[in-house]
Amino acid sequence: MSDPMTPNPQVVGGEPGTVAVTVSSKGQPATYRHEPVAETPKLRLSHVSISYIDRAGQATEAVRDVSFDILNKPDCGEIVVFLGPSGCGKSTILKAIAGLLAPTQGEITVDGQPVTDVGRDRGMVFQAYTSFGWLTVRENLEYGLRLQGVPKEERRKQSDKYLQSVGLADFADRYPKDLSGGMKQREAIARTLINRPKVVLMDEPFGALDPQTRWGMQSLLLDVSRTEDNTILFVTHDVSEAVYLGDTVYVLSPRPARILHKVDVPAFPVHDVALKSAPEFRAVEKKLLDLLYSPAER
Ligand SMILES: Nc1ncnc2c1ncn2[C@@H]1O[C@H](COP(=O)(O)OP(=O)(O)O)[C@@H](O)[C@H]1O
Numbered sequence: 001m002s003d004p005m006t007p008n009p010q011v012v013g014g015e016p017g018t019v020a021v022t023v024s025s026k027g028q029p030a031t032y033r034h035e036p037v038a039e040t041p042k043l044r045l046s047h048v049s050i051s052y053i054d055r056a057g058q059a060t061e062a063v064r065d066v067s068f069d070i071l072n073k074p075d076c077g078e079i080v081v082f083l084g085p086s087g088c089g090k091s092t093i094l095k096a097i098a099g100l101l102a103p104t105q106g107e108i109t110v111d112g113q114p115v116t117d118v119g120r121d122r123g124m125v126f127q128a129y130t131s132f133g134w135l136t137v138r139e140n141l142e143y144g145l146r147l148q149g150v151p152k153e154e155r156r157k158q159s160d161k162y163l164q165s166v167g168l169a170d171f172a173d174r175y176p177k178d179l180s181g182g183m184k185q186r187e188a189i190a191r192t193l194i195n196r197p198k199v200v201l202m203d204e205p206f207g208a209l210d211p212q213t214r215w216g217m218q219s220l221l222l223d224v225s226r227t228e229d230n231t232i233l234f235v236t237h238d239v240s241e242a243v244y245l246g247d248t249v250y251v252l253s254p255r256p257a258r259i260l261h262k263v264d265v266p267a268f269p270v271h272d273v274a275l276k277s278a279p280e281f282r283a284v285e286k287k288l289l290d291l292l293y294s295p296a297e298r
């Protein structure tokens with residue numbers, strides 16, 4: 001993982017959000033079929049299944065036969081969203097890609113290389129804030145670069161750039177305790193991006209924020225992702241967030257997570273607050289909701 005200082009993540013219970021998804025077993029039948037591409041993809045999951053085994057030997061199947069390819073698009077950032085209900089296995093999929101847990105079956109590759117451990121080519125932003133409280137915002141940002149032996153001057157240049165892009169330039173010398181919830185998540189995003197991972201894994205990073213802050217963070221993420229050449233895998237259970245951020249949305253089933261549908265989101269010319277109530281935006285939201293609920297339940 002790009003972020004060697006991140007402490008072991010805890011499974012965070014509960015996922016506060018706005019439009020929660022409750023997928024019905026009576027939803028439309030799965031339409032997704034994995035068709036592996038011939039070229040080497042940036043990220044590939046191939047028949048990945050994951051079960052947790054407790055001390056008594058009892059298995060909880062969290063992920064079942066998940067396969068997808070994310071292609072290399074040079075000089076172009078991309079946001080791929082995984083949309084699924086709470087507890088379906090979204091965090092489990094991200095943790096496996098991060099190398100924090102091994103799939104029970106199947107394989108994960110980045111640029112054709114099997115994932116066996118955490119690595120700098122993948123960076124994760126968690127729902128809960130995970131910075132070092134005793135380091136300043138700038139020191140937190142520069143921590144990974146420092147471990148890599150990047151010289152001080154270059155570290156400073158990079159931290160200036162990323163502090164600027166997430167709007168925290170004035171808070172460089174403050175400590176995490178001085179930051180609001182939204183600012184903390186901006187710091188976490190900058191701290192991950194500064195290491196230039198090929199794949200950025202975001203696990204409901206705005207789930208704990210109030211709606212207004214959350215909307216601001218979504219816009220910021222879109223702006224930042226346009227200037228970076230990396231792929232963001234963004235997990236959420238919020239339909240509106242999925243449509244606003246995603247270039248592609250994979251719709252997941254309840255646990256064990258399977259991919260039911262793949263939906264391409266049209267490229268909206270302008271992303272602003274008005275977009276969320278625009279007919280073309282609402283149409284994609286409705287399409288996702290139609291895939292998630294049976295008509296009788298709406
Ligand atoms: N460490 C664990 N041990 C046992 N079961 C777990 C563990 N982590 C998650 N689970 C279970 O696996 C399922 C999927 O969890 P998770 O991936 O966190 O879901 P999501 O992120 O979609 O809410 C849940 O039913 C959860 O209770």
Ligand SMILES: [Mg+2]
Nearest residue numbers: 090091092203
């Ligand atoms: Mg989760």
